[in-house]
Amino acid sequence: AQKITQTQPGMFVQEKEAVTLDCTYDTSDQSYGLFWYKQPSSGEMIFLIYQGSYDEQNATEGRYSLNFQKARKSANLVISASQLGDSAMYFCAMREGLLLQGGKLIFGQGTELSVKP
Amino acid sequence: DVKVTQSSRYLVKRTGEKVFLECVQDMDHENMFWYRQDPGLGLRLIYFSYDVKMKEKGDIPEGYSVSREKKERFSLILESASTNQTSMYLCASSPLDRAKQPQHFGDGTRLSIL
Numbered sequence: 001a002q003k004i005t006q007t008q009p010g011m012f013v014q015e016k017e018a019v020t021l022d023c024t025y026d027t028s029d030q031s032y033g034l035f036w037y038k039q040p041s042s043g044e045m046i047f048l049i050y051q052g053s054y055d056e057q058n059a060t061e062g063r064y065s066l067n068f069q070k071a072r073k074s075a076n077l078v079i080s081a082s083q084l085g086d087s088a089m090y091f092c093a094m095r096e097g098l099l100l101q102g103g104k105l106i107f108g109q110g111t112e113l114s115v116k117p
Numbered sequence: 118d119v120k121v122t123q124s125s126r127y128l129v130k131r132t133g134e135k136v137f138l139e140c141v142q143d144m145d146h147e148n149m150f151w152y153r154q155d156p157g158l159g160l161r162l163i164y165f166s167y168d169v170k171m172k173e174k175g176d177i178p179e180g181y182s183v184s185r186e187k188k189e190r191f192s193l194i195l196e197s198a199s200t201n202q203t204s205m206y207l208c209a210s211s212p213l214d215r216a217k218q219p220q221h222f223g224d225g226t227r228l229s230i231l
Contacts, residue, residue, distance in 0.1 A: 091160065
C-alpha cells in the first residue's frame with residue numbers, strides 16, 4: 001500500500017540555522033509527485049515545494065529545498081536560515097501517477113517545527 | 118490567486134444533527150477534495166470529486182456523504198453527527214490535468230460535536 005512516513009513528531013531549531021525534516025515514502029508506481037505543505041497555527045495549508053519522480057534535479061524554492069533520494073525513497077525538506085515565522089506543522093504528501101484517480105494525495109503524520117530565538 | 122472558501126472556521130453541533138460543511142473555489146478547478154485532520158494522523162481523505170455530480174470515496178467515507186451540483190461548490194454532509202467526528206475539516210481543489218499543480222486548501226473548519 002502507498003504510504004508516507006514522517007518520523008519526527010516535533011523538532012526544534014535555532015533561528016538562522018538550517019533544519020531538515022524527514023519524509024520517506026512507499027509506492028510501486030514509477031510516476032509520482034511529492035509535495036510539502038506548511039500549516040501555521042491558524043490552520044491554513046500553504047504549498048511549499050514540489051518534486052516529480054522523473055525530475056533529475058532537486059527542487060528549490062527560495063529558502064526551501066528538497067533532498068530527493070529516489071533509490072532510498074526519501075524526500076526530505078531542507079529549510080535554510082530558519083525564521084521565527086517558520087514555526088508550524090509541516091506535511092509531506094505524495095500523489096501517485098500523473099492524473100490517476102483525480103490526483104489524490106496521501107499525507108504523512110506531520111512534523112511540528114519550533115524555531116527558537 | 119486561487120481562493121478556496123469554507124463556510125465556517127468554527128462550528129459546534131449536537132450528536133445526531135445533520136451537519137453541512139460548504140466549500141467554494143473560484144479557479145474553475147475540476148477536482149475537489151474533503152479531508153479530516155486529527156493529531157498524529159495527518160490528513161485523511163474522506164471524499165473527492167473530479168467533475169460535477171461525480172464523487173469517489175476516499176479512505177474514510179463512513180458516516181459522511183458529499184454533493185457537487187455545481188463545479189465551484191463541494192459540500193460535505195454528516196448525516197447524523199457523532200462525537201468521533203469532532204475534527205478539523207479541510208477542503209481542497211486542483212486542476213484536472215496538471216501533474217505539478219498542488220492542491221489549494223481552504224482555511225479549515227474546526228467542528229465540535231457535543
